[in-house]
Structures are given as structure tokens and as C-alpha cells.
Amino acid sequence: MDFLAPTTWAAALAAKAEHPDAVAVAGGTDVMVEINFDRRRPPALLDLTRVPELREWAPEAGRIRLGAGVTYARVIDELGATLPGLAMAARTVGSPQIRNRGTVGGNLGAASPAGDSHPALLAADADVEVASVRGTRRIPVAEFFTGVKRNALAPDELIAAVWITPPAGPQQFCKIGTRNAMVIAVSAFGLALHPARRAVGTGIGSAAPTPRRATAAAGFLAGELEAAGLWESRGELPDALAVEFGARVRDAAAPIDDVRGTAAYRLHTLSVMARRVAGWAWTEYRSAA
Amino acid sequence: MRISLTVNGNRHDVDDVWEGESLLYALRERMGLPGSKNACEQGECGSCTVYLDDVPVCSCLVAAGQAQGRSVTTVEGLASDERLHPVQQAFLECGAVQCGFCTPGLIVSTHDLLERNPAPSDPEIREALAGNLCRCTGYEKILDAVRQAASQ
Numbered sequence: 001m002d003f004l005a006p007t008t009w010a011a012a013l014a015a016k017a018e019h020p021d022a023v024a025v026a027g028g029t030d031v032m033v034e035i036n037f038d039r040r041r042p043p044a045l046l047d048l049t050r051v052p053e054l055r056e057w058a059p060e061a062g063r064i065r066l067g068a069g070v071t072y073a074r075v076i077d078e079l080g081a082t083l084p085g086l087a088m089a090a091r092t093v094g095s096p097q098i099r100n101r102g103t104v105g106g107n108l109g110a111a112s113p114a115g116d117s118h119p120a121l122l123a124a125d126a127d128v129e130v131a132s133v134r135g136t137r138r139i140p141v142a143e144f145f146t147g148v149k150r151n152a153l154a155p156d157e158l159i160a161a162v163w164i165t166p167p168a169g170p171q172q173f174c175k176i177g178t179r180n181a182m183v184i185a186v187s188a189f190g191l192a193l194h195p196a197r198r199a200v201g202t203g204i205g206s207a208a209p210t211p212r213r214a215t216a217a218a219g220f221l222a223g224e225l226e227a228a229g230l231w232e233s234r235g236e237l238p239d240a241l242a243v244e245f246g247a248r249v250r251d252a253a254a255p256i257d258d259v260r261g262t263a264a265y266r267l268h269t270l271s272v273m274a275r276r277v278a279g280w281a282w283t284e285y286r287s288a289a
Numbered sequence: 290m291r292i293s294l295t296v297n298g299n300r301h302d303v304d305d306v307w308e309g310e311s312l313l314y315a316l317r318e319r320m321g322l323p324g325s326k327n328a329c330e331q332g333e334c335g336s337c338t339v340y341l342d343d344v345p346v347c348s349c350l351v352a353a354g355q356a357q358g359r360s361v362t363t364v365e366g367l368a369s370d371e372r373l374h375p376v377q378q379a380f381l382e383c384g385a386v387q388c389g390f391c392t393p394g395l396i397v398s399t400h401d402l403l404e405r406n407p408a409p410s411d412p413e414i415r416e417a418l419a420g421n422l423c424r425c426t427g428y429e430k431i432l433d434a435v436r437q438a439a440s441q
Contacts, residue, residue, distance in 0.1 A: 003290060003308035003354040028350040029332055035309045036330040036349060045308060047355050095420020096398070097347045098332055181419030182333055 002044035009053040009131075012158060015046055017133045020155035022046040026054075026069050027101030029094065030110040048158070054105065064166060065129070068105020068159040072117075075104065083164055085120040085171030085190055092116055092175045095182055105159045108144065111151040111210070118145070118211035119190030120173050122203030127163040132156040138163065145210035169193035170284035172277035175205070176261075176269045186261040189249065189273040193281050198226050202274075207253035207266045214274070217248030221278065234289045237282040246275030292357045296320060297366030303353075312356045313337045313348035316363060324364040324393045335421035338394040339363045345401045347420075364393035367400055376400050376438045385434035387425035395421045399435050408439055 004022060006012040016022060022044035025031040034040035048054055054069030057079065064083060066075070072090040076099070080087040086104070093099050093116045107115040108128055118141070127138045130153055141162075144152050153159070171192045177183025188205030200218040205211050224241050225231050255266035293302045296316070303319045311330070316322045316339070325348055326336035332347040339348045340362040348361075367374040373381070376399050386392050395418060402409055402417040409417065414435050423431060 001308040003352070005354060005357065025352060025355075028352055028355070032311060032350040032352060033331040035352075036311060041309070045352060045354070047352065049355050094332065095335065096401075096417060097335055097338055097345055097420045098350075100344045101346050101350060181416075 001042065003047065004044055005047045005050055007050045007052075009051050009160070012046065012048060012051050013131060013133050013156075016158050017156045019044045019046065024048055024109060024158055026103045026106040026109075027071065027098075029098050029102040030106065030112075046158075048105075054160070062165065063163050066104060066162045066164060068108070068161055069103050070105075072099040072102050072104070082166050083124070084167065085124055085173055085192055086117060086164065088171070088173035089116045089120040089175075089188075089190065092173070092177075092180075092183070092185075098182075104162055108141075108151065108159055108162070109153075111145055111149050113145075113148060113208060113210055114185045114188070114206035115211065116175065116185060116188065116205070119188050119203030119205040120171070121162065121164070121190075122211055122213050123171065123190040123192040123201035124164050124167065125192075125201060128152075128159060129161040129163060130157045131160045132158070136160065142213055145212070148209050150210075167192055167194075169195045170281040170288070172281045172284075174273040174277050176273070184260060187253075187255070187266040187269045187273070189270060189277060191274070191277045191281055193285055195231055195285065198222055198231050200225075202249065202252075204249065204253050204270065206260075207255040207270055209254070212252065214249040214252035217245055217252055217274070220248055221245045234286045236286075237279060242275045242278045242282075245278050246271035246273075249274035290354065292353055294356045294358060295360040296322065297362055306353045308352075308354060310353045311349045312339070312341075312351040312353050312361070315353040315356075316348060316361070322363055322365055326390050326393055328390065332420075333422065334391070335394040335398060336391050338397040338421065340397065340401070345397060362397075364396050367396065374400065375441050376403065376434075379434040379438035379441070380431070383430050383434035383437055385427065385430040387423070387427045391421060391423040391425075395423070395431060399438060402435070403439055409435070 023042040054067045057066045075090040121141045126141045175188040176186040185206040190203035192201035200222045202214040202218045250271040255263040328334045328336040337348045
């Protein structure tokens, strides 16, 4: 095995181009588990923790460009108010030790259906910036996940950053697990209200082969809010509407039975979580008037 | 490969490190520092918690090569001379040690908590120690020890 440790972004891209089968490692919270348990023996590890560009975040063109190597702990500490949905998801990741190492870029690289940041990124319409020596491109996060633990990266590409627009409306995140800490989601749900364009963003975690949106449910909720004039009046969210939204989110999922939970339980929890977060987000929207 | 790093203030040059090896393995098997414990090897239990450049991490999830040139503090580095660190003394006095396997990780996590927050509330203690498992389930004594260390 080779251990590649570039100290600049240009050197990292050159290394990936030269060693396309190298496995990129940032916080190691996924990659090192696989190596420790002999599940993976890549020809090379490409350590990205020495690349300073990846550890930066900054506002740019009205959005936040979040470097792929920014840890969950820093998302919580530095971006809790700016990117509330992602920060909520980050607080549910692992433990303090894991949040000190794990990164949003690493979560996208692993592309687990259960990745905690994915529902929040889907709900917020994030884009993933990927790069290679050939150039840079941005992929809408909904198109980034291509299968179970598979993503849209070409063999010579690395994840550079995530672009997220600071929200103009409430965001919420909810996750089911057996305890608060150290839980891989049994199911998870992220929600964003986009009042300016009268839209709703959604993200389902751990209940389909990939993280995915509940597009029809989101369109239904946004349309019903519009039809009832609720975006303007900021009136109460009808219980029946929240319940129906939950049911439609559930219908967007395609879960399996596994060691963490049954498909039936995942569907039930999604309907409950979606109903609840819609209520929480709407209460926040009303109180922000 | 060779890695060079500072551990508990001392420079170590370590040879024959396998590229996929964890920092935990290098500390225990190559540097003679078995204080950090190897239990789950997947970041679940926190028994291998060390400081990496002043940030607590699970050393089982750090590739040894990622520690090249960095500074590591293990549980062995907390006491000064022959005197235990107040956190260690508090664990001893409160009986917060049963089999002892989780203790080094809990000591490091508690040390970090009290550095950041000298007077933590009970929920803050629980949150800070959420990544450290005690399978003897001696958590009440552990919480007593953290409260006692904080009061000193």
C-alpha cells in the first residue's frame, strides 16, 4: 500500500490522476474502519488532511463554499446559525471524537444511504464541487448519489467543496436511532422551507438505496400552503396537511429490512418525522413574522 | 514507512509503519505506549481517545501516516512527574474504575471537557462523554468523578 500525503490541492489532484485507485481519506471515520476490519485493502491511501484549501469555508456569490475537509465540529461551532439544517444534522453525528474528525466531504465520498449530512444537503439544494486535473464541475447533490455507497465522482476526481445557500426560511432535521450518540440512522429526514420561492425542500436518509428527495410530497405541501394563502398569512399549519405530508414522504421511500430496523418501521418513522418537522418548521416560520 | 511525530512532548521516529496502520496500533505496538486501549477499532467506544494537535480523536481512526509531524498527547502524558492529574485522582477517589479498560479514554475526554468548560452541567458532561463506553456500566461513579474534578 502507498501512503500519499499531498500538501496542496494541486498536488492532491495530481496524485489522484496518477493513482486513480487510491482511496481518499480525510477524518478516517469510514475508511479506517474498513481497513481495521480487513474489509478493504486499497493500493494507496490519499491523505487529504494536509491540504489547507480543503479546511476553509467562506461566503462567495451569496452562498457558503464549505471546503470538503471542514469537520462537523467546525460546522456546528462556526456555521450553526448560517447553515442551521446542516448544523442540526452535524450535531447528531457520532460522538465528540467523531465530529472532531469527520467531514462533510468525507460523508459525500462515502455516499452511504445513511450519511447524516445528506438529507440536510438535499433539502437545502446544495451543490457538490468536484475537481480533477481536467477541471472543476458542480453537481447538484440530488444527482451526486448514484447507488448504495456510490457517487458521481470519476476515478480521477476529488470532492473540493459543498455550496449551500444560507436559508431564508426555517430548516429542520430529525433522525431515528437507538440512542442519541454513536448512531447510524435507522431513518432520517431533513426539511427546508423556501418562503421566497414558495417551495419546500426535503431529504430522506437511510430509507432507500441512496439519500433521496421526497419531491412529490414537497410539491404537495408547497402547493397546499399556496392554495390556502398560508405563506402570506402565516396561519396555523392544518394538522391534516401535516399528516398527509408525512404520508407522502413515507411513500417516497424504498427502505429495506436490516440489522438497524425493518422497512415497515422506517416507513412509519418517516411519516412521523416528516409530520413533526413540518410542524416545527412552520411554527418557526410563523414566529419569524 | 517511517513516521516522525511528537508524543507527550517527546519526538518519536517510528520505522516499519504499515501504510494502513492506525495511530492507535503505532502508539501501542511500536512506541510502547499501551495506555490508549484497543477495543472496537471503529470509533464506537472511545477507549483509544488521544489528543491530536490538542483535539480529542479516536486514535483507531487516524492513519498513523496522518500523524506525521503532528503532536499527540495520550493518557500517559497527562500526569506530571509522579503526581496524577486531578482528573485521574478524581477517578481514583470516586471509584470510577471497575475493569479499567474504558478509563484512559474517559480520562482524556474528561480532561478535554474541563479544559473547555471548567464547570459543566450534568447534560454537558453526558454529551462530552457520549463517545466513551463503559461496559461495566459504572457511569454514576464516572459522573461523580467528573463533578469532583470540576470542583477542584
